[in-house]
Amino acid sequence: QSVLTQPPSVSAAPGQKVTISCSGSSSNIGNNFVSWYQQLPGTAPKLLIYDNNKRPSGIPDRFSGSKSGTSATLDITGLQSGDEADYYCGTWDSSLSAVFGGGTKLTVL
Amino acid sequence: EVQLVESGGDLVQPGGSLRLSCAASGFTFNSYWMHWVRQAPGKGLVWVSRINSDGSIRNYADSVKGRFTISRDNAKKTLDLQMNSLSAEDTAVYYCARLDGGWEGYYFDNWGQGTLVTVSS
Numbered sequence A: 001q002s003v004l005t006q007p008p009s010v011s012a013a014p015g016q017k018v019t020i021s022c023s024g025s026s027s028n029i030g031n032n033f034v035s036w037y038q039q040l041p042g043t044a045p046k047l048l049i050y051d052n053n054k055r056p057s058g059i060p061d062r063f064s065g066s067k068s069g070t071s072a073t074l075d076i077t078g079l080q081s082g083d084e085a086d087y088y089c090g091t092w093d094s095s096l097s098a099v100f101g102g103g104t105k106l107t108v109l
Numbered sequence B: 001e002v003q004l005v006e007s008g009g010d011l012v013q014p015g016g017s018l019r020l021s022c023a024a025s026g027f028t029f030n031s032y033w034m035h036w037v038r039q040a041p042g043k044g045l046v047w048v049s050r051i052n053s054d055g056s057i058r059n060y061a062d063s064v065k066g067r068f069t070i071s072r073d074n075a076k077k078t079l080d081l082q083m084n085s086l087s088a089e090d091t092a093v094y095y096c097a098r099l100d101g102g103w104e105g106y107y108f109d110n111w112g113q114g115t116l117v118t119v120s121s
Helices: none
Strands: A009-012 A018-023 A035-039 A046-049 A063-068 A071-076 A085-092 A098-100 A104-108 B003-007 B018-025 B034-039 B045-051 B058-060 B068-073 B078-083 B092-101 B106-111 B115-119
Touching: A009 A018, A018 A085, A018 A104, A035 B106, A046 A063, A046 B106, A071 A085, A085 B106, A098 B045, B003 B092, B018 B034, B018 B092, B018 B115, B034 B078, B034 B106, B045 B068, B045 B078, B045 B092, B058 B068
Parallel strands: A009 A104
Antiparallel strands: A018 A071, A035 A046, A035 A085, A063 A071, A085 A098, A085 A104, B003 B018, B018 B078, B034 B045, B034 B092, B045 B058, B068 B078, B092 B106, B092 B115
């Protein structure tokens, strides 16, 4: 069981918006920045969002992140078939170990 | 271009040992903390271990403490993970990941392609 809680799956049609939630506690999300990772089928994770809401170079602005209290959210707008992937949130716990959500599988209908 | 290339994954019997390596290139290796993260088949990401830039600080997840040893050779730009007393629960793809950040938060900005460790008789 993962430390952070994500919905197992979400789905939406092309062009639509989807939101992926990530719930934690005061010992992790509540006191640390959150990052998000995209894992396309059969590939390694890729950094999508860092410091709650920043995008690395090359990540389109269709991807956005936010954090409030002990929860974080990843929004993806203008869904494309190429966005089908597993998405993981990540942060740190009180012992400064990395913790991740269980992952959310995004299906573009 | 930052590159992290893992190697060493294999099929190993329960109770056996294996040594994973991660070859780094394209960045100043000795300036970064490095981590190992694993992913069991069909499961999520799980942090395994970390080492600081000069190798003097090493931390482990409780599940591997006492069995795994992380190390690095900054001259060779390699990160290693020595895994002993392996069990089926250690079966996973093992990723090395570079830690970046510091102005605000920390995050894994680069990942290797992973190497598969299968523990089975």
